[in-house]
Amino acid sequence: MDKVVDTPAAAVADIADGSSIAVGGFGVVGVPEFLIRALQDQGAKDLEVISNNAGVDGRGLGILLADGRLRRIIASYVGENKEFARQYLSGELEVELTPQGTLAEKLRAGGAGIPGFYTITGAGTQVAEGGMPWKYDSDGNVVKESPAKETKVFDTFGEEKEYVLEKSLAPDYALVRAAIGDRHGNLVFHSSARNFNPPAAQSARITIAEVEKLVEPGEIDPDMVHVPGVFVHRVVPLTPEQVADKPIEKRTVREA
Known part of the structure; x- marks a missing residue:
């Protein structure tokens, strides 16, 4: 029952070329940043990713995009990532755009066994x-x-x-990020970081969660659990330095 894996690298080691992966997060919030970085180091390619968006340039899924490791993306939003838009419009990437609520329900239904x-x-x-255009060629033709x-x-x-x-969607893997997780895989998400993480976690055959705080079984109030451990297969505790690495997508300040 102890599902803890020591490092992100060990947790993603078996993800093969061509795998389908649901990834939690919305913009830069709730993104499993360190599992994605470990996947970049691991080298898997030709991946199909299911995610609300593809992160931003240089963060989250943006680093896999920049490496040319993604073959296809099922998403609801292309904005905020110039490389995503460039690859899509130049014919390097297949993109299935899906209404946002529909995408969330396709994942949730997949996890519930609803086809x-x-x-x-x-x-x-x-x-x-x-x-709807899914793929262009290099000349801009659909x-x-x-x-x-x-x-x-x-x-x-x-x-x-x-x-x-x-x-519905039932990918091979899911990568998610939670605020709290226990050794049995029960997960709690913080505020808006809940976003796409629960349906992604429930949808996959193998779900891997990076957690900001690891606790012992029984320490989480059952009424506070957002994703039960039955859906989660591997739990990776983050270091304090990793937890503190949280970007601001759009910094705005008022005039002095």
């Missing part, structure tokens, strides 16, 4: 009709686009509306 679900989000748009999705009309609250069938 798909209907949602009104995207009905009547290219999300349902297909034709060479791969999203397929049309199955739709169905449901009577909801006395009104018939069209819904879109979305398939």
Whole structure:
């Protein structure tokens, strides 16, 4: 039951080329920074990543992008990372853009064993009709686009509306960051760092969590657990120096 792994390097050592990986975080908040750095050092390539965005230039998934290690990204947001946009538009990277709430639910449903679900989000748009650019060539021509999705009309609250069938996501691995974790893998996230971390953690076949504070089993109030240990396979405690390494995405100050 003790799931503690001493180092990030040991925790990601078995991630193979071509693996699919869900990564928690939103911008620079709640990003498993040190698991990502260990994966960069480990050398796995041709990875498919599922994440709200691809971090920022030089942080988080941005370092794997810069190394050309990502083959495909399922995300809801391209902004804040110039290299992400450049690779997508130049044909170096395949990108499946997904509505943000739909992406979160695709991960959550995957963790719950639900293969798909209907949602009104995207009905009547290219999300349902297909034709969204997934991959360009070097000349800017679309060479791969999203397929049309199955739709169905449901009577909801006395009104018939069209819904879109979305398939769930169950990646090979998930990398997440928690404020507190115990040796059994129970996790607690701090404030907005909760973001995509819980659905990512629940979705994967193997979930690896870096934690800012490691406690013993029983020290976390069961009512405070955000992700139960049954979903988590490896726990990596961070050093105080690693915990303190937290960037500010956009620093703004008022005039003196």
